[in-house]
Amino acid sequence: MxxxxxxxxxxxxxxxxxxxxxxxxxxxxxxxxxxxxxxxxxxxxxxxxxxxxxxxxxxxxxxxxxxxxxxxxxxxxxxxxxxxxxxxxxxxxxxxxxxxxxxxxxxxxxxxxxxxxxxxxxxxxxxxxxxxxxxxxxxxxxxxxxxxxxxxxxxxxxxxxxxxxxxxxxxxxxxxxxxxxxxxxxxxxxxxxxxxxxxxxxxxxxxxxxxxxxxxxxxxxxxRPTSAFVARFIGGHNVLPRGERAVAVRTDRCRLDAGTEGPRLEGRVRALEYLGSTVRVVVATPDGTEAEALLPDSAFASSTVTLGDAATLAWNAADEHALAA
Structure with a gap:
């Protein structure tokens, strides 16, 4: 009962x-x-x-x-x-x-x-x-x-x-x-x-x-958030267009990477936040789409990215989760 x-x-x-x-x-x-x-x-x-x-x-x-x-x-x-x-x-x-x-x-x-x-x-x-x-x-x-x-x-x-x-x-x-x-x-x-x-x-x-x-x-x-609202409210996700639908990708599954095939978002670094063990990197495209990566501090330290730089966020297609319309 x-x-x-x-x-x-x-x-x-x-x-x-x-x-x-x-x-x-x-x-x-x-x-x-x-x-x-x-x-x-x-x-x-x-x-x-x-x-x-x-x-x-x-x-x-x-x-x-x-x-x-x-x-x-x-x-x-x-x-x-x-x-x-x-x-x-x-x-x-x-x-x-x-x-x-x-x-x-x-x-x-x-x-x-x-x-x-x-x-x-x-x-x-x-x-x-x-x-x-x-x-x-x-x-x-x-x-x-x-x-x-x-x-x-x-x-x-x-x-x-x-x-x-x-x-x-x-x-x-x-x-x-x-x-x-x-x-x-x-x-x-x-x-x-x-x-x-x-x-x-x-x-x-x-x-x-x-x-x-x-x-x-x-x-x-x-x-597995059921909708864009849940993904955004719970946090830790990027909600991105994919054809006629939207997908959620966890921010900790994204990386700064321009050299591999697969889904990606290209733009410029709009924000950097040092959070101790991690660094939050926000990338914005010219049309206003934004996504972020939550990177281990060690991974970010090995990059040379600064505010305003061109940057590519990449992730594995397997990490995309389809959302309801």
Whole structure:
């Protein structure tokens, strides 16, 4: 049985369609990322699963039970908000215990359980601190523990890492994946970040204009994007015309090479970016077509290419992936 199923789910705000009759099955105990540009419908979808937004049409099933009309507290889900929404006057322990307090759990029991969940997110030593005395990453862990303590079947996360610095974001990705595996529940995580989705997801769901344009394991989405939109949004691909169709070619499969047969793009170097272990080289043709290569630093160092130089990007025909019209 799937943990979550969306059946022709639609959300309208007045005359505007935010989510357009989407179908999605989320397997039991999986990590799913909903990603796409701003306004694509991913947060509206998450909020409908949580019960914080009404469904205009369609049905939402959790563990086979239709919850479309149920209030959030009756669904078996918990939501961690982007702002964390901690109570500033309560300690970390009391923040985590708050959901159990609302359920009428005796004080000693709820505080003991709160300490267990603070230990789970490695914050047991800071249980008595107020939110203002915690770093952003620590506040996030408190919010995570508060969401998990009620024992949800599905945890919903609305851009939980967006406020963190890059180093802490990477650490928290590891923590989220660890917790999901240890607890054995489904996480559904909304993000703008392709890197975040690639690192976390068992199922990556790419949305555009209220529709799901591809839903597959991250490796499949990256290696076999279904459309030019997916290839461009996920990144790491050139989208190029090939007769009456388009193809995607991974940037790390392109090279600076004018001496071999095969597909190529000839132009001038428009941009060079040193990225440490790699160098990004962008080549533009006179008609405005652009493509880039992500070269190992050692490979670039052996070339003499500089900005404005004539250059040829080449790749193997076998590395081209045909895209839908």
């Amino acid at each position: 799937n943990d979550v199923e969306l059946v022709a789910v639609t959300k309208r705000y007045g005359g505007a369609v935010a989510v357009d009759a989407i179908d999605l099955a989320i397997p039991t105990a999986s990590y799913t990322c909903l990603l796409g540009p701003s306004g694509c419908g991913k947060t509206s979808t998450l909020r409908m699963i949580a019960g914080h937004e009404s469904v205009s049409d369609g049905d939402i099933l959790l563990a086979g039970r239709n919850v479309t009309l149920l209030p959030p507290a009756s669904r078996g889900t918990a939501m961690m908000f982007q702002s964390y929404a901690l109570f500033p006057h309560l300690s970390a322990r009391d923040n985590v215990a708050f959901g159990l307090r609302m359920r009428g759990t005796p004080k000693a029991e709820r505080l003991a359980k709160a300490d267990q969940f603070l230990d789970l997110v490695q914050l047991g030593a800071l249980a008595d601190r107020l939110p203002a005395q915690l770093s952003g990453g620590q506040q996030q862990r408190v919010a995570l523990a508060r969401a998990l303590i009620t024992g949800p079947r599905v945890l919903l996360l609305d851009e939980p890492l967006s406020a963190l610095d890059p180093f802490l974001r990477a650490k928290m990705r590891e923590e989220l994946k660890r917790l999901q595996r240890e607890l054995g529940i489904s996480f559904i995580h909304v993000t703008h970040s392709q890197e975040e989705a690639m690192a976390l997801a068992d199922l990556a769901v790419v949305m555009d204009h209220g529709r799901i344009v591809q839903a597959a394991p991250p490796r499949e989405v990256f290696e």
